[in-house]
Amino acid sequence: MKEWVLILGCSTGHGGATTRKxxxxxxxxxxxxxxxxxxxxxxxxxxxxxxxVNDGRCHFFNTxxxxxxxxxEYLPKIKEITGGEPLxxxxxxxxxxxxxxxxxxKPATQKQMEMTIHVMGTSLLYWVQKLHDAELLxxxxxxxxxxxxxxxxxxxxxxxxxxxxxxxxxxxxxIGWELGQHGITANCIQAGVTPxxxxxxxxxxxxxxxxxxxxxxxxxxxxxxEDVANVVYLMxxxxxxxxxxxxxxxxxxxxxxxx
Ligand SMILES: NC(=O)c1ccc[n+]([C@@H]2O[C@H](COP(=O)([O-])OP(=O)(O)OC[C@H]3O[C@@H](n4cnc5c(N)ncnc54)[C@H](O)[C@@H]3O)[C@@H](O)[C@H]2O)c1
Numbered sequence: 454m455k456e457w458v459l460i461l462g463c464s465t466g467h468g469g470a471t472t473r474k475x476x477x478x479x480x481x482x483x484x485x486x487x488x489x490x491x492x493x494x495x496x497x498x499x500x501x502x503x504x505x506v507n508d509g510r511c512h513f514f515n516t517x518x519x520x521x522x523x524x525x526e527y528l529p530k531i532k533e534i535t536g537g538e539p540l541x542x543x544x545x546x547x548x549x550x551x552x553x554x555x556x557x558x559k560p561a562t563q564k565q566m567e568m569t570i571h572v573m574g575t576s577l578l579y580w581v582q583k584l585h586d587a588e589l590l591x592x593x594x595x596x597x598x599x600x601x602x603x604x605x606x607x608x609x610x611x612x613x614x615x616x617x618x619x620x621x622x623x624x625x626x627x628i629g630w631e632l633g634q635h636g637i638t639a640n641c642i643q644a645g646v647t648p649x650x651x652x653x654x655x656x657x658x659x660x661x662x663x664x665x666x667x668x669x670x671x672x673x674x675x676x677x678x679e680d681v682a683n684v685v686y687l688m689x690x691x692x693x694x695x696x697x698x699x700x701x702x703x704x705x706x707x708x709x710x711x712x
Contacts, residue, residue: 456541457481457510458689459531461518461580464488464496466649467599467642468546470678471685476503478686480541481510483531485518487549492650518547519576524583532587539591541689543584545577545598548651550617552610561613569613574620581628581639592636595688598625599681600641600700602708610656622700629698638697642684645676645704669712672705680705 458475462468463484476482482503488496493515500513512534516523531540550569553559577598584590603611604618622641629639646652646666652659666675684703687693702708 454510455479455481457483457535457538458542458544459540459580459584460484460542460544460546461576462486462544462546462548463513464499465492466546466548466651467644467647467678467681468544469499470682471544471546472503473506474679474682474686475542475689476506476511479507480689481507481535482512483534483540484511484513485527486513486515487517487547488515518580519549519572521579524580528583528587528589531584532589535589537588539594540584540589541593542595542597542685543577543580543590544685545580545596545621547572547576548649548654549573551613552655553612554610555612566613566616570617570620573614573617574624577621578624578628585632585637590632590637593691593694594637595693596625596628596637596639597685597688598622598639598641600643602643602645602704604643608655609658614655626698633697636694638694640688640696640699640701642681642688642701642703643708644681645670645707647676647678647681649678666707669710670705670707671710674705676704676707 458480460468460472463472464486472484486496504511549572551565553561598621600618600622603615625639625641681703
């Protein structure tokens, strides 16, 4: 039987596709999502469907995974689910933050900055610290975050999120540097522009972005969540044991395009 994976942001987009891919390949899934209103129903349907996929080895929790109280509350449950066995993977694929600029009509406030940096950046560190203390990360475990070109390029509506991405990348680098000696690796996957719910929140002009990306991308299409799921799957193989403190580009070469 394959190991357990913990996916934060498991119901849609990159996290959703990864949840499906790993469940279909026999991994046990512990997934957190935070969906309210109409999207709660959609998320419920997705989770129910997946529960039928891998002999019921799927556990989903609809709650704020960035809250330290939630982490403390669910840690014993996670340990119970895995039977104390370490996780193969912690994937941070949470998209929730303030999408705005630093100046203009709605300049980012200190509160918005701190919330976004925490939810999309530093919350990964606190999960890793707590899982490590609980011996739920061990030799062979992977920590993966999701980053974007917005880490080093300025973009419309991406002010606070870009800061969170810088934090996320430095956090994975430092985790890999400190825990690599125990066989625990940490990396970021840099996805290209992907039409997901999160993308539509960044700017009203997201459809223009998509068209521009298709032009700019050497492979003439946008990234699909399934592309990311495939790379996460590859990263779980023993052959990926020595990939650490790295950015794994999953964008068809988009970040190398001069256009
Ligand atoms: N879409 C893109 O173009 C793109 C490109 C590069 C990187 N990324 C990154 O990929 C990651 C996932 O984004 P996506 O595009 O798949 O978004 P998405 O909106 O499709 O999915 C976001 C997921 O996060 C969950 N979530 C939100 N807040 C949460 C919280 N507090 N606790 C638990 N779960 C929470 C949602 O329920 C959902 O499952 C983000 O870090 C995003 O910045 C996205």
